Every structure is written in structure tokens, then in C-alpha cells.
Amino acid sequence: MICSLLVINSLTAVAQPVLRWGGDPSGGAPYVFADPANPQSYTGFDYEFAEALARQMGMQAKFVPTDWESIVASLQRKEFEVIIDGFEPTEDRAREVLFSKPYYLFRLQLTVRRSDSRIKSLEDCKKLGIPVGTLVNCAASRLLESEGYKSVGYQDPVGAYQDLELGRVDAVLMDVAGEMFYARQNPKLKPVGEPFHTGAYVVGIRKADKQLLARVNVAIDSLANNGTTEKIFKRWQLWNDEQLTLRTSKPAEIKVTGTTLNWSEGLIKLTKAALVTILIAFGAMAIAVVLGIPLALGQSNGGKIISALCTVYIEFFRGTPVLVQLLFLYFGLPVIGITLPGWLTAVIGLGLNYAAYESQIYRTAFQSVPARQWHVAYSLGMRPVQAFRRIIFPQAFRVALPPMTNDFVALFKDTSTAFAIAVWELATAYRELANATQSYLGIGLVVCCYYLAMSLPLAHYAHRLERRLQRKSTGIISSGADK
């Protein structure tokens, strides 16, 4: 026993009795996911496969939950030694990681709503100009991209199929494994056409770990030949005779889907995403600026019930994360029959959220205007609306402007939370493009430039406006209270 461990140690560069493997358990069924029967532990065919693989190598598997989109970057950061998560070999990944032999061959399946009779094949989507939903950073998304389809990227299959059901997208393309688990049983959805485009799941390994790769390949062969792989995939009802081709010792012919970054195309995509970001930011700010007024008035002058309601609203939106609010609006509201597209959800969600903050800015600003200003206006015969519009509001506005500018810049950055609800704004674009090309640094710098190009002119303009108002008089000289 001790002898064999020593042998293994001397054979491998990574001399660990533990094999750390990375996968994304969120929406990760049936690959790897929290066991519904026992949420502290994980299950899934990749989970079982990883356990078997480690055992075959004389090691102990240790699962490291990670984020799917940045799974390669996490591998490079040595958070784990291997990727086992329905990982497909692609050209761009080949520049970053080594691929093991395939342990499973998968196909893609297109799904539409049962009531939809327009779409009979993937080609129909192109002909009809229908965007196809899929997971970001997977074989399907790369296929769609390389063949010029319009697509909508999702973080997990649950969101994709739910949006399909709700009509936010009209078609979803995904690995058969995911499709079987999430869509096949749904009476509102139906698969169209046969599964197509054979791809393979492999184990991803860092470039430097060549010896580990050799050991993993030996273990994969053994598991295939001794029937362990078959047992696992049969249990998950994903076995088919095609898998038998993997038992031959020569590596199977695998189609490698690839995308390389075309910079001019990438810039066009980023620019489009920037426009979406601007749309969301301005739309949300417009809602926030307007809705903040009744909230502020209601809270300070609304009588007991209205004031309490406004306070509840304000504390709710300030006290819970905006990301949670967006997810709630996007996935929660459809339950009661309200289905909004992603971009509108982002506009409304961020608008409702920031309205709470604006209302507090207004309240402070109005409190800073002395009550005597109302009195003077009334004594001159002005009605409340006139006094508010001509006398009180302009003074409060000067006080409110700087914090409002801050909020607007903050809102610009908060638009990035919209990635969670599949809106193609700038942050989403960054993650997807950078993941597809592994060019986090280059694209990241470009994205930062875009954000700055949007927020700097805004800050500059606000500063000028402030200065103009400041020049018009800074304070209220005679602000002392009369008896």
C-alpha cells in the first residue's frame, strides 16, 4: 500500500492523494448539483464520474464548486486540478488547457413551445430571425455564434427553459443531457428535430500537468472498458450505443467547435451592449427620479398609513440586494401572470430600487429649504403648487443635484446586475466575449473604457451644472428663524 502510493507520487507532477475537481452546481443538473434529497451533498453524473475517476487513479475526489463561466480561469488559478462539468473541447480552450480523451459523447437538442408550429428545425430560427436561447460558454453557444445565429445567453438551463415557457425566447438549444433533465418532462415544451452535432465531454487539465493528463486518460479508458462509465450514464438514462465507440483505445474523432475573437466584430458587439447599458441606465433613472417624488412626499406628509407604506417600500428596496430584486421580478412575477422582457425588467427593477434612494435625497433637500420660504411665497399670493414649483423646488434641486449625480453614476455601474437576467448589457458582453476568447485583460480594458466614456461626460456635465447653480448663490444668507 505504502509502496504503491510512493510509486504514484514519483510518477505524477501533482503529488496529491486528493483530486480536486471543479464544476458549477448552480442549475448544474444533471451534471453536478445539490442533491434535492440531501442538500448538503452533491449528485449528478459528472459527480459520480469524478468519484469513479479519482478512485481509479487511487486518489480521493474533492469537489470544488465554481462558476461555469469562469471555470477555465479558476483552473488556471489552481483552485482545482481538473475540470469535470460537461466540459467540451474547443479551439479557444485548447490554447489554455489540455483535454483528456472523451468520456461521453453528447448531442444538441432544439426545444420549442408545444404550441409553436413555426419552428421545425434550427435553420427555421435563422430564416425567421428568431433568437435561440442557450447556455453561455458552451458548445451550443459557439455553434450558434460561428454559424451566425442570433442568440440569448443564459447562466443556467432553468432560466433558459423558463423563459422559453414564458415566451421571452422562442427556441432553446442545449446538450441532450440538460434538455432531458429540464425540458423533456415539461408538457408546455417539445423537442423539435433529432439530436445533432456530436460533441464530447472531456476532462480539462492545466497545460503544465502533462503527467496528470496521461494518468487521467488511462483511468478514462479503464472506466470505459470495465463498464463503470456505462453504469453511471445508464443510471442517468443518458446511455446510448454511440458511447461504445469510446471503448477503442484510439481517440475518437471529435469535432472541435471554435470561436476566435474577431476584434471588429467584438467591438460592434460591445458597442451594442453599451447602448443597452445606456438605455437601462437612463430608463431606470427616469423612473427613479419621478417615482422618488411621491415617495418623498408620501413619507413626510402622507398621513399615517401612506407614510408607513412609503417607509416600507423605501426600507424594502434599500435593505435587499438589487440583484435579488431583479431575479424576483424576472422569475417571480411570471408566477402571477406578469411576464416582462429582460431589458424592461432591468429598467423597472433598477428604477424601483433607485427611487427609494432618490426619495431620501429629495427629503433631505426639501428639509434644507426653510419653512419661511413657503410663508413668503404664500404671503405673495402663491398657491401651494406655484410655491413648490417656483420657489421651493429650485432651491431643493441645488441641494439634491450632487447626490443625484452620484446615484446616476452608481446606477450606470449597477446595470451590470442585469447579466443575471440574460440582458446583453456591457458586463454580460464582457463575460461572454472574454470567456469565449480567454482574453480577459484586453477586452476588460476596452469594457472599462466604454464605462468611463459613459460615466465621465455625465460626471463632467453634472459638475458644470452644479457650479452654475453654485455661482447663482450658495446658501440662504438670512436663514435664521423668526419667532
Added chain:
Amino acid sequence: MISIKGLTKTIEHTTLLDNVNLDLAPGRILGVIGPSGNGKTTLLMCLCGLLPFEKGSITVGDRTLRAEESETRSETLWMFRRKSGIVFQHLHLFPHLTVLGNITEAPVQVNGTPKAEAEREARALLEKLGIDQHRNKFPEELSGGEQQRVAILRAIAMNPEVLLLDEPTSALDPMRSDDVRNLLKEFAAAGHTVVIVSHSVRFLSGFADQLAYMGRSEIIEMNDTKELLENPRDERTREFLRRSGLN
């Protein structure tokens, strides 16, 4: 013309005004004197419809405000407010408007006077007080005396039946300057009524037609200026004048 009948005002069980009665003919300047804290400012605030009261009524010109209407947002109240203008002790100019804007805002917004006309009238007033050159400045750029002139013109521009001034002499000299005094006298002579609250008996003695001495929450005595100063009837008036060094 002012007519106050049985005016009573309390705040949290403290009586600020207790059955105040007062009649004043148009064209007159009334000075209200008395120790501070005796309800002089409260009286002014009630007079211009900014402070509700519990009992009595106030008539200014052809408009009467009864106690029960003083608290509502009634049409009567809005119309009543237009009858009088007030210059607060601390002025409260509109800091976001220029001198010209401060004066023309209400005529343009409330009366619908064309802007050019309102500005022409405002400039005539500014010239009278010798501050037309400041018309495009903001209040904070002016001296205290200039600010007070603007505040007076802002009230006068609405041509109110009654002009109320709260402690206009505190630390400012313009009330001692002839052009401001002449303006107010002219204004009164044109048939308006002016009420000035001041602790400075010396200032009022040479300016007001009539004086009212206000004791704790009531008007103790009211008479022509000369008469009240020379022959005060009430002991409390005499005591106050003696302390002011005027008797």
C-alpha cells in the same frame, strides 16, 4: 383698512393672543411696540393669513377671515392672503432668483403681469431706492441694507392693501434712510395701511401715525403717536416707555 375683532390664538395651552381688537384706517402707519415675547410677530402672522387662530375675525380691506377659515385651505384664505404683504425680520429673499426675479416673481406668476411690464415697474421701484444697478445680482451678493430694500420692494410690488414689517430696524440702517421712509410714507399716502412691529420706540416715534402698546398677549393701549408717548394712560405703557428711556 384693518379691523381685528376678538382675535385669540393659543399654542399648546399657551395663550399668545387674547381677545385682541384693533381698527386702523387706510393711509395710516401703525407702530406696534412692547417687550419681545408678547405676541407682536404672532399678530403679524395672523394678519397676513399665515397662522391659523381659534377665535375672532380679521378684516383687511373687503376681505374677512374668520377663525374657522383660517385653518383650512379655503379659497377665502388664499384671497385673504393677497390683501397683505409681509417683510420678515430675517427677510427670506429667494436665494435662487436675482434681485429683479425676487421682485417680479409674484406679479408675473400670481397676477399674470407680462414679464416686461413687471420688470419695468420693478426697476422704477429699484431706482427710487437707488439700487437699480444691483438688479441682476443674487441676494447673497448684496449688503444687509440692500437686501432689506429688496424684501420691501418684493412685498410692495404685489400692491397689497396692507404692508406688514417685522422688526425692520434690527441692526440695519436703511429704515433710518430717507428714501426707504419716504417710500413707505408714499405707499401709505396712496391709501394703503402699514403696520410696523419694532422694539425701537425712538424710530417709530418720528415715523408712525399711531402707536399700539402690546402687553402680554393683548393690546393695552392704542393712540396717536404723540398722544401715547406724552400721555400714556396705562401704568404698563408708562413703565415700558420709561425703560425705553422715552418718558
